[in-house]
Amino acid sequence: DDLNSDAQALQGLRSAVGRSALPSWNNSTPTCQWDGVSCESGRVVELRLPGAGLIGTLPSGVLGNLTALRTLSLRYNALTGPIPDDLSRATELRALYLQHNSFSGEVPASLFTLKNLVRLDIAENKFSGEISPDFNKLNRLGSLLLESNDFSGEIPKLDLPTLEQFNVSYNKLNGSIPTKLRKMPKDSFLGTTLCGGPLGLCPGETAPTPAGAPGSQPDAGGVADVAGSKKKKLSGGAIAGIAIGCVFGVLLLLALLFFLCRKRSSKARSTAAVEKGHDLGMAQLDAEPKGQNGSAAGNGVHAGAAAGAVPAAASAAAVAAAAAAAKSGGSTGGTKKLIYFGPMAVAPPFDLEDLLRASAEVLGKGAFGTAYKAVMESGAAVAVKRLKDVDLPEPEFRERIAAIGAVQHELVVPLRAYYFSKDEKLLVYDYMSMGSLSALLHGNRASGRTPLDWETRSAIALAAARGVAHIHSTGPTASHGNIKSSNVLLTKNYEARVSDHGLPTLVGPSFSPTRVSGYRAPEVTDIRRVSQKADVYSFGVLLLELLTGKAPTHAVVNEEGLDLPRWVQSVVREEWTAEVFDQELLRYQSVEEEMVQLLQLAIDCSAQHPDRRPTMSDAAARIDEIRRSSSDRQATESAGGDREGDEPSL
Numbered sequence: 146d147d148l149n150s151d152a153q154a155l156q157g158l159r160s161a162v163g164r165s166a167l168p169s170w171n172n173s174t175p176t177c178q179w180d181g182v183s184c185e186s187g188r189v190v191e192l193r194l195p196g197a198g199l200i201g202t203l204p205s206g207v208l209g210n211l212t213a214l215r216t217l218s219l220r221y222n223a224l225t226g227p228i229p230d231d232l233s234r235a236t237e238l239r240a241l242y243l244q245h246n247s248f249s250g251e252v253p254a255s256l257f258t259l260k261n262l263v264r265l266d267i268a269e270n271k272f273s274g275e276i277s278p279d280f281n282k283l284n285r286l287g288s289l290l291l292e293s294n295d296f297s298g299e300i301p302k303l304d305l306p307t308l309e310q311f312n313v314s315y316n317k318l319n320g321s322i323p324t325k326l327r328k329m330p331k332d333s334f335l336g337t338t339l340c341g342g343p344l345g346l347c348p349g350e351t352a353p354t355p356a357g358a359p360g361s362q363p364d365a366g367g368v369a370d371v372a373g374s375k376k377k378k379l380s381g382g383a384i385a386g387i388a389i390g391c392v393f394g395v396l397l398l399l400a401l402l403f404f405l406c407r408k409r410s411s412k413a414r415s416t417a418a419v420e421k422g423h424d425l426g427m428a429q430l431d432a433e434p435k436g437q438n439g440s441a442a443g444n445g446v447h448a449g450a451a452a453g454a455v456p457a458a459a460s461a462a463a464v465a466a467a468a469a470a471a472k473s474g475g476s477t478g479g480t481k482k483l484i485y486f487g488p489m490a491v492a493p494p495f496d497l498e499d500l501l502r503a504s505a506e507v508l509g510k511g512a513f514g515t516a517y518k519a520v521m522e523s524g525a526a527v528a529v530k531r532l533k534d535v536d537l538p539e540p541e542f543r544e545r546i547a548a549i550g551a552v553q554h555e556l557v558v559p560l561r562a563y564y565f566s567k568d569e570k571l572l573v574y575d576y577m578s579m580g581s582l583s584a585l586l587h588g589n590r591a592s593g594r595t596p597l598d599w600e601t602r603s604a605i606a607l608a609a610a611r612g613v614a615h616i617h618s619t620g621p622t623a624s625h626g627n628i629k630s631s632n633v634l635l636t637k638n639y640e641a642r643v644s645d646h647g648l649p650t651l652v653g654p655s656f657s658p659t660r661v662s663g664y665r666a667p668e669v670t671d672i673r674r675v676s677q678k679a680d681v682y683s684f685g686v687l688l689l690e691l692l693t694g695k696a697p698t699h700a701v702v703n704e705e706g707l708d709l710p711r712w713v714q715s716v717v718r719e720e721w722t723a724e725v726f727d728q729e730l731l732r733y734q735s736v737e738e739e740m741v742q743l744l745q746l747a748i749d750c751s752a753q754h755p756d757r758r759p760t761m762s763d764a765a766a767r768i769d770e771i772r773r774s775s776s777d778r779q780a781t782e783s784a785g786g787d788r789e790g791d792e793p794s795l
């Protein structure tokens with residue numbers, strides 16, 4: 146074993162998973178100077194390639210040859226498949242960081258021979274199977290991080306003397322937490338059905354008896370019995386005392402409430418009026434769209450959530466913010482601030498007070514909360530999204546929202562600011578005056594809305610593809626997470642902008658959408674973890690929607706809604722291709738070839754198997770090409786004819 150064999154191993158790694166990612170790894174540069182490589186005494190001892198864009202499956206017979214390796218970090222890449230068995234030959238390994246990839250399969254038994262391991266982080270992958278008791282063999286382990294995988298079953302009795310960090314949260318684990326691990330914090334076990342220790346008593350367990358108290362009843366049959374047995378010991382006097390205390394407490398609370406209500410009602414806007422206004426806004430959500438603002442606003446196709454832009458009597462966003470302020474202590478000053486991103490962070494043009502005073506109307510209700518249009522006294526309008534079901538701990542929420550706010554791109558609707566308190570989470574976006582693509586496509590066609598021509602539709606497709614491709618370019622696992630036509634918004638000039646990226650990362654594990662969206666890729670089981678390839682699938686469905694004019698959740702076929710990719714494929718297979726297109730598009734016969742090309746791309750993107758789908762940037766490049774050929778052809782065919790407004794009649 147020498148540096149030559151190390152170099153060969155690294156080359157093997159590069160050609161398997163990093164061909165385009167590791168340009169500095171070439172023969173004209175000495176191996177020890179390659180990116181991410183550190184040597185000592187003529188051997189490679191560290192390999193650190195975090196977020197390097199590695200993609201694919203680690204080959205076997207490669208990493209195991211790095212026999213002097215002490216640190217291996219391949220975190221935040223797009224690696225798939227199992228950990229190769231031969232890694233066990235790298236016996237000097239102390240730190241192994243593989244978190245945030247898509248590794249799958251069981252943790253190989255060979256890993257448990259790496260006796261020197263101190264840090265093992267394989268979180269945020271797709272590892273499955275049970276957690277092996279053989280982790281006990283790694284008795285120098287200080288951190289063992291297994292969270293957000295598909296591990297199942299019970300946690301074995303782990304007894305690792307130097308273990309400080311341990312996390313198995315967000316796995317399919319059940320049973321009780323082994324005694325030695327019960328000192329770990331609650332966070333280590335969230336998102337599982339485990340019990341015991343920081344998660345509270347397991348069924349059949351009794352609370353530990355306080356020192357000196359008479360013996361408890363072992364296994365007396367659960368929490369209820371424990372309470373029952375305590376009750377028996379209370380004397381009559383004590384019960385009377387408690388009862389009197391309770392009555393007094395309730396009276397005191399009532400008096401306080403009464404006092405507070407009176408105080409608030411003297412303010413300009415009474416709480417009752419505001420609440421009423423708020424209720425009005427919310428109540429309208431389940432009603433038919435009123436369509437005051439024409440087809441540009443609202444979202445008429447999402448069954449049950451059809452909402453026009455209905456003005457609420459009072460400021461609904463103000464209610465949201467006021468509720469936040471009131472619940473968390475009354476005053477709106479102090480630390481209760483909007484946190485800004487991008488250029489606005491330098492000179493914020495509005496603050497929470499302005500939002501509080503803004504008049505608002507409900508735009509619609511989505512899976513993550515309700516969206517409002519808020520018009521401030523200055524006349525500026527913003528879209529405020531009031532999130533529900535966020536039970537992430539504050540630091541995690543702030544970290545994730547910072548990642549969302551960091552995406553600033555001309556084709557992505559910018560997140561300008563957010564507000565976080567225990568009870569309220571508000572996101573502030575630019576207000577997009579022409580509403581969503583969903584409303585544009587499926588809005589009331591009868592009422593003389595402008596038909597969408599090929600040029601507009603293909604331009605929207607291109608902008609959306611580029612916007613999403615930009616989000617993907619920010620990191621190997623960065624994804625939008627919820628691509629659909631109501632999240633493609635339009636500027637005054639009908640230019641498309643991608644909105645709402647990253648929202649699924651903000652909701653906690655308790656979030657469970659009621660319906661499976663027609664845009665969701667078949668492999669997605671947890672909407673909080675949507676891969677880039679799953680985004681491509683959703684984008685494919687969006688393209689199909691643009692081409693067919695049909696919404697994927699539209700109840701055309703049956704109550705369950707339309708599986709657009711399957712429907713299109715069945716029609717295309719029967720060679721009725723022309724049948725799938727939106728009638729409005731068919732009026733433009735001269736672009737039929739391009740329409741078929743775009744349809745082919747849509748079918749490719751919505752392939753069942755993720756590996757068959759193109760990348761988002763490939764999809765964008767293909768749309769660009771298709772559009773170029775259609776404009777070339779139109780230039781030659783129309784011989785100077787002005788197509789603008791030239792709307793062929795039926």
Ligand SMILES: Nc1ncnc2c1ncn2[C@@H]1O[C@H](COP(=O)(O)OP(=O)(O)OP(=O)(O)O)[C@@H](O)[C@H]1O
Nearest residue numbers: 443444508509511512513516528575576577581631
């Ligand atoms: N910045 C914005 N400007 C204008 N309209 C918006 C803006 N953001 C959202 N909307 C519109 O408000 C409505 C509700 O949006 P919201 O994002 O809450 O739900 P959704 O997109 O239907 O579903 P989801 O919650 O899954 O994203 C939609 O019709 C959407 O197009």
